[in-house]
Amino acid sequence: MIIADLFQTLIWIVLAGLAIGSGVAMVVQRNPLYAAISLIGVFISFAGFYLLLGAPFIAAVQVIVYAGAIMVLVVFVIMLLNVEEEVRKPLRLKFLIPAAIFGAAILFAQAAFIIYSVGASPVRVPNADAANSQIGLTKSIGTGLFTDYLLPFEITSILILMAIVGAITLARRPTVLLLVEEDYDGKKHVERRTLKIDNI
Amino acid sequence: MFDTNNPLLIAGAQFLGIFLAFNAVLVLTAYLSLVERRVLAVMQGRLGPNRVGWFGLLQPLADGIKFIFKEDIAPDKATKFIYILAPFIAIISALMTLIVYPFGPVVTLPFSETFFGAPVTFPMTVARMDVALLYVLAVTSVGVYAIALAGWSSNSKYSLMGGLRSAAQMISYELSLGLSLIGVILMSGTLDLFSIAEQQGGWFGMKWNIFFQPLGFFVYLISAIAETNRVPFDLPEAETELVAGFHTEYSAMKFALFFIAEYVNMTTVSMLAATLFLGGFQGPFVAEFPILGPFYFVAKVFFFLFLYIWLRGTLPRFRFDQLMNFGWKFLLPVALLNIILTATIAVFFYSR
Amino acid sequence: MTPQLSWYLALSAVMFTIGVAGVILKRNAISMFMCIELMLNSVNLTFVAFSSFFNNLNGQLFVFIVMAVAAAEAAVGLGIIIALFRNRESLDVDDANLLKL
Amino acid sequence: MTNHWLSLIVAAPLIGAVINWLVGRRVRSEAFIGFVACASIGVSTVIAFILAFTDNNGAGAALFSEPARPVMSHLWTWMEVGNFRADVGFAMDRLSGIYVCFVTFVGLLIHIFATGYMHGDKSYYRFFAYLNLFMFMMLTLVLGDNLLLMFVGWEGVGLCSYLLIGYYVDRKEAGDAAKKAFIANRVGDWGVILGIMFVFFITAAAGAPSISFFEKTDLTNLVGNQVPAMTNAFATIATMAVDPFTINALIAGGLTSAAILLFIGATGKSAQIPLFVWLPDAMAGPTPVSALIHAATMVTAGVYMIVRCSELYVRAPTAMAIIAVIGAATALLAATIGLAQNDIKKVLAYSTVSQLGYMMLACGVGAFSAAIFHVMTHAFFKALLFLGSGSVIHGMHHEQDMRRMGGLKKYMPITFATMLTGWLAISGIPIFAGFWSKDEILYKTFSTQSNSFGLILWFVGLCTAVITAIYMTRLMVMTFWGTERFAEAHAGGQGDEAHAQAFADKKTTAHDAQTATIDDRQHHSPDEHVGAATSHASHQVHAVHDEHDDEDAHEHHGLAHGQKPHESPLVMTLPLIILAVLSVFGGLLGAPYALSLGAIDNPFHHTLEPVIAHEPNFVGGAANGADDAHGSPATTETHSAPVSANEHEGVPHGEGATAAHTPEEIFTERVLAGVSILLAAFGIGLGWTYFQRRPLAQMPRLLENKYYVDEIYDATIIEPIKDGSRVGLWRILDVGVIDGIVNGVGTVAREAGNGARQLQPGFVRSYAAIILLGALLVIGYFAAALAR
Known part of the structure; x- marks a missing residue:
């Protein structure tokens, strides 16, 4: 079992390294497509974490939804719009620099404090018994979703419906109106007018 | 003597299974390409490759050697990293699904009682997962990146067009593909592919889901062909329009990876179809002679593979708008209808 | 020594911070969008970790719902990005500072 | 007793005004407009007289019912807030009955006169719409059954006065005069509205909050529903003690305060010192307006209000004294100014002010019935004089300057004859109406015991009477006798x-x-009517020039060379004749016991007696025999025992009054009457002898310039206000303080916005940063909470 534990830890470290590395890369990269690929790496490593945590269903859904759907859309949009690399621009809001320093200081202080507090906390967290857990299985999640969480589930479905309608409205092609006018001579003037999303 | 629950032993066994499965499938795909060429040739009234080896049986080997030794050319303006990454994503995502397919029923290792003191039984699948079906969908969905990124990174108009088309097409048809499976899931009540295959063992091994889910099968079949970018949905690599689509700029082994990935995808999709709708390894006498299971399974897979080749030889290509209209306005509603029908019937007749 | 809950929490905090930094530093709308997704994911990780360590299902159910919301957000967000690009010919959010499209 | 025909008296002129305004302006037929106007007033007149004099439905005539009960018509409750209630309802008791009768009747005559006078006017319909509207407002004032409705009429007549003075909209002086009248009246009106509030608070303090003149019980409204009961405000006031004159009483809002505040309104409306200056200027309006509004009706509203509130005034002797002094002073002042005016209408205007001063004097000494009597007779003879002057002006082609008249009796015999009666009436020659009323006021002033300076007031009144006779004689002499000066070119003529x-x-x-x-x-x-003195064509259509x-x-302007004055048409002379008859005989209604040699005993006085109040501590004297109709048990202790007995036994008031005629009083009255007749004759004689010889005599410049009152007002009030407004209010307060505050608020908001703008630059990333800061704060809070 020690070997298995060690193996698990090793995998964890590898995944964590992948996640953090990809995350940093995502922020650092100025090419959006690289950033997107880095983010996919993060998602996949997160899926690995979920597997380690005994949540295969969530892991699968993570890949399907994030990697398979959302990021595909993002990549698609990046390719469609042929997004350029970010150009460095002079910083326009100078006050952000001290704000950032201040925020970072606070963040570090809080992190240190929280780590200290957790270390001092008498609460002991049980180890995950991922191998024998029934929690992450499809059946338990399905039962939970359709009993206790039925209302949130349905609300989510309505939210998605709204998102579909909204996305279609936002992205649909501009409607072209043909305005036909007749002057005194009976001559017709046709004017094409584009009805854009922002004109609606 | 050996602790059968030793995780190292299990891991070793799984590695062995993965090795076997991968190699089997790779060999299968290699010869699938030969079969395709021969069958197409027959359909078109010509001979096909028959020079290398007996009946051309060594042709795939020759192809492989050619791929390996060809010069690997990359476009100068390509985005190198992604350009190289894309074929690997393709082949990885294609092969990764193999581990969850049930190749056969639960079997007992021959002579295991003699060696281990107790009969060692195991299902003929590499990894039996609770969420196997989702796993398949997840991994195949990652495959989109391979085509999209390949198209984008090549820095070529044809490639980009192919990549974009491919991405759009795969997103669209993945939807109806996933929905078509829900009928089966509703009937079986599990996502575990092995369990799904096991449940189809009644009726003398002929209680296949296709009899209960003809609509789902129909939708799945069409979406699967589209997912694998095969004729008549091969728009991403439409020769007549885009030279070779997303892999125009690829050559040598990188092209070979795409090529292999496509055939592996064909195979895995066929395996899924066989498992979900045609009973997988189930068939007459499987209960009595479990060893028959893999043969039944391979036979069913070959049936689907032949179907692919058949279609390629028969049907013309869709236009892109036809493709989209068909996917969104026909397949998706039909899949939804199938779900509703199945759910309704399930509520009335299967309510436990 | 198996991974502890605190490891997951720390990792998730780091990822969240990376996401926050990305949102603030990035000017590209799509990059910002991706950073937000990253933040959502790091929160998901804590949910699942808690769920697993406390043997409680609710965390995973929550993650499921978060994912659904993220998908909806992606649909609308990308639609907005496309509309933005159509109007501005740029994805730089600093170019879209008129508080209207 | 409810009689809703009463409301029609008020409503008919309104209907006429509306018809004239909406229909008349399109019909543009003078016959139609004149008919509508006169008919609406005619309806009011007929109904008013029926209600006042006939025994309608057995309920008794308003003027003669015993015991005195008002005819009431409750329309609806106007407003009801807390325990404050004001109705829209009308009531005709003996006081308002008399008022309504002469208002409608004189109004009718003036309307008829105006149809002739305004003939050919461009805005004929407008004039009559205004005039009808004025009648509506005046009748609302008189018939309104509570103070607030009366105030509506009060304001309404002010408005109509404004509209009619400024009727010639293209003349600046008319507009200025209208504004002057309006503003002077507004100054008085704040007093009225405060007075109304005081009355309400006083009655509320006494436990019966009300501003109604009458007690309302057993009334039905138009649809036959029972009207909620209402107490009589002045009955409540009648239960109160006499208000002493102390500063505290004034400040705390005692009866004296209310009385003085209401009187301030009366000084505005009735043109008393210090607010009389608007009335002479108001002659810029058409002459019928001057006759109707500024002689006969509106200006007497102040007198009406004081008499109506007599119950209040008799309990505020200080206010009474003030009224008496101001009335006497106004009478003398206006009379002396009138002596020096050359504009025929101005003379009459100052005469009106002077006569109003008489009325106020009467009110001030407690002779309310005498005041009302004088109002009525004055309405007859002053309307006559104004209409006569209008006729003269008409005949002289809008020449108003008396220096360009003279010898008109030959050309305008009817006008001359009628004005002669008016002259004699106002001068106080016996038999004529003015004599009776003026003499009674003088007698009451002489015999008053309500203040200690009655003799002085009487002497002032007497002087005024003499001066009145002199300036009226001057007017008549300059106009009708002497040489015909209209033919001469005369510089400096005033005119239209x-x-x-x-x-x-x-x-x-x-x-x-x-x-x-x-x-x-x-x-x-x-040039028209040249030599057409006998033309009586009433509706002659004049050719356009x-x-x-x-x-x-x-x-x-005026008569061109060779032109002759002409007599006015019948529509104008007929009202003159009727008014002349009234001026001659109208006074007999109020002939006192003493002067009629016991034949009649002042029926006017006896009619009014039940509705006016008497001073609670006023024992003896002619006015005391009768008790008022509102007498309540609380007041009886201040009355003499026999009076209380009279009241309880229900003895008719007349008997009680007759019993008061002691031989001494009769003798005094007769002596005083003789004195005033002698003085009137002396005045006429003086005027005749002096002005017959020197009709164009230069009068004292001080008088001619009206004591420089306007100039004094300009210098002491108007200019300081202007300067104060310009410098203090505009430059300092408005620009400096108010604009400063506004601009300061704006600057603060702008600067704050400038600061806050930095937080909302439109850059998404800065929003994200701010959100992050907020999140950090929240985390910090929870971390701190965790640490505890």
Whole structure:
């Protein structure tokens, strides 16, 4: 079992390294497509974490939804719009620099404090018994979703419906109106007018 | 003597299974390409490759050697990293699904009682997962990146067009593909592919889901062909329009990876179809002679593979708008209808 | 020594911070969008970790719902990005500072 | 007793006004407009007289029912807030009955006169709509059954006065005069409205909050529902003690305060010192307006209000004294000014002010019935005089300056005859109406015991009477006797500016539309009626000016060379004749016991007796025999025992009054009457002998310039206010303080916005940063909470 534990830890470290590395890369990269690929790496490593945590269903859904759907859309949009690399621009809001320093200081202080507090906390967290857990299985999640969480589930479905309608409205092609006018001579003037999303 | 629950032993066994499965499938795909060429040739009234080896049986080997030794050319303006990454994503995502397919029923290792003191039984699948079906969908969905990124990174108009088309097409048809499976899931009540295959063992091994889910099968079949970018949905690599689509700029082994990935995808999709709708390894006498299971399974897979080749030889290509209209306005509603029908019937007749 | 809950929490905090930094530093709308997704994911990780360590299902159910919301957000967000690009010919959010499209 | 015909008296002129305004302006037929106007007033007049004099439905005539009960018509409750209630309801008791009768009747006559006088005017319909509206407002004032409705009428007549003074909208002086009248009246009106509030608070403090004049019980409204009961405010006030004159009483809002505040309103409306200055200027309006509003009706509203609130005033002796002094002073002042005026209408205007002073004097000494009597007789003879002067002006082609008249009796015999009666009436010659009323006021002033300076007041009144006789004689002499000065060119003539304007325009421009509007307003051309003194064609259609008018255009107006004055048409002379008859005989209604040699005992006085109050501590004297109708048990202790007995036994008031005629009083009255007759004769004689010889005598400049009152007001009030407004309010307060505050608020908001703008630059990333800071704060809070 020690070997298995060690193996698990090793995998964890590898995944964590992948996640953090990809995350940093995502922020650092100025090419959006690289950033997107880095983010996919993060998602996949997160899926690995979920597997380690005994949540295969969530892991699968993570890949399907994030990697398979959302990021595909993002990549698609990046390719469609042929997004350029970010150009460095002079910083326009100078006050952000001290704000950032201040925020970072606070963040570090809080992190240190929280780590200290957790270390001092008498609460002991049980180890995950991922191998024998029934929690992450499809059946338990399905039962939970359709009993206790039925209302949130349905609300989510309505939210998605709204998102579909909204996305279609936002992205649909501009409607072209043909305005036909007749002057005194009976001559017709046709004017094409584009009805854009922002004109609606 | 050996602790059968030793995780190292299990891991070793799984590695062995993965090795076997991968190699089997790779060999299968290699010869699938030969079969395709021969069958197409027959359909078109010509001979096909028959020079290398007996009946051309060594042709795939020759192809492989050619791929390996060809010069690997990359476009100068390509985005190198992604350009190289894309074929690997393709082949990885294609092969990764193999581990969850049930190749056969639960079997007992021959002579295991003699060696281990107790009969060692195991299902003929590499990894039996609770969420196997989702796993398949997840991994195949990652495959989109391979085509999209390949198209984008090549820095070529044809490639980009192919990549974009491919991405759009795969997103669209993945939807109806996933929905078509829900009928089966509703009937079986599990996502575990092995369990799904096991449940189809009644009726003398002929209680296949296709009899209960003809609509789902129909939708799945069409979406699967589209997912694998095969004729008549091969728009991403439409020769007549885009030279070779997303892999125009690829050559040598990188092209070979795409090529292999496509055939592996064909195979895995066929395996899924066989498992979900045609009973997988189930068939007459499987209960009595479990060893028959893999043969039944391979036979069913070959049936689907032949179907692919058949279609390629028969049907013309869709236009892109036809493709989209068909996917969104026909397949998706039909899949939804199938779900509703199945759910309704399930509520009335299967309510436990 | 198996991974502890605190490891997951720390990792998730780091990822969240990376996401926050990305949102603030990035000017590209799509990059910002991706950073937000990253933040959502790091929160998901804590949910699942808690769920697993406390043997409680609710965390995973929550993650499921978060994912659904993220998908909806992606649909609308990308639609907005496309509309933005159509109007501005740029994805730089600093170019879209008129508080209207 | 409810009688809703009463409301029609008020409503009929309103209907007439509306018809004239909406229909008349389109019909543009003078016959139609005149008919509507006169008919609406005629309806009011007929109903008023029926209600006042006949025994309608057995309920008793308003003037003669025993015991005195008002005819009431409750329409609806206007407003009801807390325990404050004001109704829209009308009531005719003996006081308002008398008022309504002479208002409607004189109003009718003036309307008829005006149809002739305003003939040919461009805005004929407008004039009559205004005039009808005025009648509506005046009747609302008189018939309104509570203080607030009375105030509506009060304001309404002010408005109509404004509209009618400024009727000639293209004349600046008319507009100025209208504004002056309006503003002077507003100054008084704040007093009225505060007074109403005081009355309400006083009655509320006494436990019966009300501003109603009458007690309302057993009334039904228009649809037959029972009207909620209402107490009589003045019955409540009658239970109160006499208000002493202390500063505290004034400040705390005692009866004296209320009385003085209401009287401030009366000084505005009735043109008393210090607010009398508007009335002479108001002569800029058409002459019928002057007759109707500024002589007969509206200006007497102040007197009406004081008499109506007599119950209040008799308990505020200080206020009474103030009224008496101000009335006497006004009478003398106005009379002396009138002595020096050359404009015929101005003379009459000051005469009106003077006579109003008499009325106020009467009120001030507690002779309320005498005041009302004088109001009525004054309405007859002053309306007569004004209409007569209107007739003269008409005949003289809008010449108003008496220095350009003279010898008119030959040309205008009817006007002369009627004005003669008016002259004699106002001068106080026996038999004529003015004698009775003026004499009674003088007698009451002489015999008053309500203040200690009655003799002084009487002497002032007597002087005024003499001066009145002198200036009226001057007016008559300058106008009707002597040489015919209208034929001479006379520099400095005053006249109708509109007429001059017409000529000026005609001189410079042809007959275009603009000129035509002015032509339409003036009603005859200079040359028409030449030698047509006997023309009585009432509806003669005058031709629009012909071309030869241009050569007749000259800088002065009035009669052109060779023109002769002419007598006015029948529609104008007929009212004169009727009013003349009334001026002669109307006074007999109020002939006192002493002077009628016991034949009649002042029926007017006895009619009014039940509705006016008497001073609670006023024992003895002619006025005391009768008790008021509102007498309540609380007041009886201040009355003498026999009076209380009278009241309880229900003895008719007349008997009680008759019993009060002691031989001494009769003798005093007769002596005083003799004195005043002698003085009147002396005044007439003096005026006759002096002005017969020197009709154009230069009068003292001080008087001619009206004691420089306007100039003093300008210097002491108007200019300081202007300067204060310009410097203090505008430059300092408005620009400095108010604009400063506003601009300061704006600057603060702008600067704050500038600061806050930095937080909302439109850059998404800065929003994200701010959100992050907020999140950090929240985390910090929870971390701190965790640490505890």
